[in-house]
Amino acid sequence: MPQVMTEDSRFVSRMTRETLALILAGGRGSRLHELTEWRAKPSLPFGGKFRIIDFALSNCVNSGIRRIGVITQYKAHSLIRHIVQGWTRFSIDRGEFVEILPASQRVGGEWYRGTADAIYQNLDIIRTHEPKLVLILAGDHIYKMDYAPLLAAHAETGADMTVCCTEVPLAAAAGTLGVMTVNEDGRVIAFDEKPEHPTPIPGQSELCLASMGNYLFNTSFLYEQVIKDADDPVTQHDFGRNVIPSIIEKYHVHAYPFRDPATGAQAYWRDVGTLDAYWEANMELVSVSPELNIYDQNWPILTNQVQAPPAKFVFDDDDRRGSAVDSMVSGGCVISGTSIKRSLVSSNCRISSYGKVRDSVILPDVEIGRRCSINRTIIDRGAIIPKSFVVGENHDDDRRRGFRVTENGVTLVTPDMLGQTLHFVR
Numbered sequence: 148m149p150q151v152m153t154e155d156s157r158f159v160s161r162m163t164r165e166t167l168a169l170i171l172a173g174g175r176g177s178r179l180h181e182l183t184e185w186r187a188k189p190s191l192p193f194g195g196k197f198r199i200i201d202f203a204l205s206n207c208v209n210s211g212i213r214r215i216g217v218i219t220q221y222k223a224h225s226l227i228r229h230i231v232q233g234w235t236r237f238s239i240d241r242g243e244f245v246e247i248l249p250a251s252q253r254v255g256g257e258w259y260r261g262t263a264d265a266i267y268q269n270l271d272i273i274r275t276h277e278p279k280l281v282l283i284l285a286g287d288h289i290y291k292m293d294y295a296p297l298l299a300a301h302a303e304t305g306a307d308m309t310v311c312c313t314e315v316p317l318a319a320a321a322g323t324l325g326v327m328t329v330n331e332d333g334r335v336i337a338f339d340e341k342p343e344h345p346t347p348i349p350g351q352s353e354l355c356l357a358s359m360g361n362y363l364f365n366t367s368f369l370y371e372q373v374i375k376d377a378d379d380p381v382t383q384h385d386f387g388r389n390v391i392p393s394i395i396e397k398y399h400v401h402a403y404p405f406r407d408p409a410t411g412a413q414a415y416w417r418d419v420g421t422l423d424a425y426w427e428a429n430m431e432l433v434s435v436s437p438e439l440n441i442y443d444q445n446w447p448i449l450t451n452q453v454q455a456p457p458a459k460f461v462f463d464d465d466d467r468r469g470s471a472v473d474s475m476v477s478g479g480c481v482i483s484g485t486s487i488k489r490s491l492v493s494s495n496c497r498i499s500s501y502g503k504v505r506d507s508v509i510l511p512d513v514e515i516g517r518r519c520s521i522n523r524t525i526i527d528r529g530a531i532i533p534k535s536f537v538v539g540e541n542h543d544d545d546r547r548r549g550f551r552v553t554e555n556g557v558t559l560v561t562p563d564m565l566g567q568t569l570h571f572v573r
Contacts, residue, residue: 162298163211164242167278169269170203171262171360172286173220173250178323178421180551181561182527185569187219188420189286190226192510192528194432194441194448195477195493198229199419200286201450204245207284209446210294213243214276217286218265220250220258233451248272261384267373273366281369283386285360289428289439290405290416291446297363297403306401307368310335310391311361313405313416314354320345323420325358325387327402335400340387359405359416362386368398415439423555426525429491429508433475453494453511455479467500477511485515499534507539527561529569 176188183191189200200217207215219226227247237243248269250258259265266273266283273281280301282294292311301309312327320326326345328337338358339346345355364372372390376382382389394400407414415438419425431437441448455478460469467484474487477494484500493511498504502519509515509526516534524539526532538545538560542552551559562569 159295159299160211162280162302163295165279166212166214166282166294166298167273167276167280167366168207168212168215168282168284168294169248169266169273170200170207170215170217170284170286171265172200172217172226173223173259173265174287175221176287176420179425180422181559181563182422182425182525183222184561184563185222186225187221187223190223190229191419191425192493193289193419193425194429195475195491196453197441197448197450198226199289200226200229201448202289202291203284203286204234205447205449206290206292206294207282208449210292212282212294213237213241214278215245216248216269216272217245218248218259218269220265223249229451233449246272261382261388262386263373263376263382263390264384266369267377267384270370270373278366281364281366283362283364287420288359288416288418290359290414291439291443291448292405292414293408293446296408297361300403301363301401304333304401305399307365307398308391308394309363309401309403310338311359311363311405312356312402313359314348314351314413315357316353317345317347317355319418320355320357324418325360325391326355327358329356329402333402333404335391335395335402338387338391338395338400340385340392356402358387360387363403422525422551422553422559423557426508426523426553426555426557430489430506433473433489433491435473453478455494458482458492462500485519493528505539523556524558524560527559529567530560530562530565531567532560532565 172189174188176183191199193199234245322341322343325340327335330336348354376390405414417428419428458476458480460482462469462484469482469484471487473489476492479495480492482498485498485502487504490504490507492509496513498515499517501517504521507521507524510528512529513526515532519536522539539558545552545558549564
């Protein structure tokens with residue numbers, strides 16, 4: 148039976164076509180330490196075959212928003228290559244596109260000085276697309292979200308700006324996330340960027356209302372505010388620190404709670420800004436029924452597909468059995484006589500015999516030699532682990548060898564830490 152297009156669905160469909168999405172993907176992600184030494188945080192591999200930015204891009208496409216700009220700055224080569232190879236097959240004649248907007252000193256000879264300045268420096272490009280709404284998205288979070296209801300809510304409330312928000316434990320938000328206070332009508336009445344002591348939600352002393360870094364603007368209002376911010380000599384040119392606090396008293400800034408549309412419960416959203424958070428979010432995927440369903444064909448997470456053969460498991464001897472339990476193993480991998488448990492192995496890895504991998508995240512193109520023991524470890528892309536290598540079992544030994552150990556006992560190993568210089572530096 149053909150689907151009947153209602154007046155409401157036509158209205159939302161028109162709004163999505165008239166919206167320009169701008170994904171802020173220029174951040175370094177300094178709390179990820181060596182994992183982002185050679186790449187921007189949004190280009191970091193996640194979930195075996197994706198990049199972090201694929202979630203914001205997939206949300207746009209699945210929501211019907213197909214005019215997208217990706218704003219880049221810090222060490223963006225791998226990010227740009229990923230977008231060019233996997234995200235440029237849009238129908239140009241229908242006005243669909245993914246454009247890359249690198250920091251190019253378009254205004255005043257400056258690099259992007261903050262999130263608001265990144266928008267300001269691209270105003271001439273934004274104007275050429277003549278959007279009625281501009282959706283500004285953080286490119287470094289893991290979640291699935293239909294932006295169409297957000298657009299509808301923005302229109303219904305008559306807001307000048309709408310901020311997406313989610314409930315987060317106070318400890319998780321402290322010093323890392325923007326925190327807002329809203330009145331009974333959902334209007335934002337206070338906004339603090341990365342406070343050390345977040346304001347709790349009334350009646351919920353352990354939770355606060357955190358900004359997801361996603362903002363929806365009426366286009367003319369956005370122009371007005373970023374130009375005003377650019378003219379301010381003391382601003383940090385940031386939406387959370389400067390723009391939002393400066394407008395909440397005079398203008399209508401509305402909070403949009405991110406909830407599961409089927410149940411109304413708190414929806415899945417992860418800020419993977421630390422090594423522990425990154426490891427935990429990957430580990431969640433290997434559980435029996437993960438909260439984030441990446442197998443959902445109704446809301447697929449799209450990416451640049453790696454052309455690789457199926458994963459292969461070889462040898463079935465008592466002391467040499469290629470196996471993986473409660474794990475995810477991506478295409479192109481060969482698991483040769485090693486036991487893998489509760490781990491995520493990314494594309495094109497080779498793991499040799501008589502070893503074990505436990506509770507670990509293995510990024511693409513890693514080689515692990517014979518008789519290795521890997522436990523609670525993140526191994527960065529391209530690392531070659533020598534035979535009989537043990538990591539993650541004695542943290543003092545790990546630190547002495549130059550590896551980073553987190554507060555929660557996760558060890559990070561990168562090629563540079565192993566003396567394997569993949570990046571030419573004078």
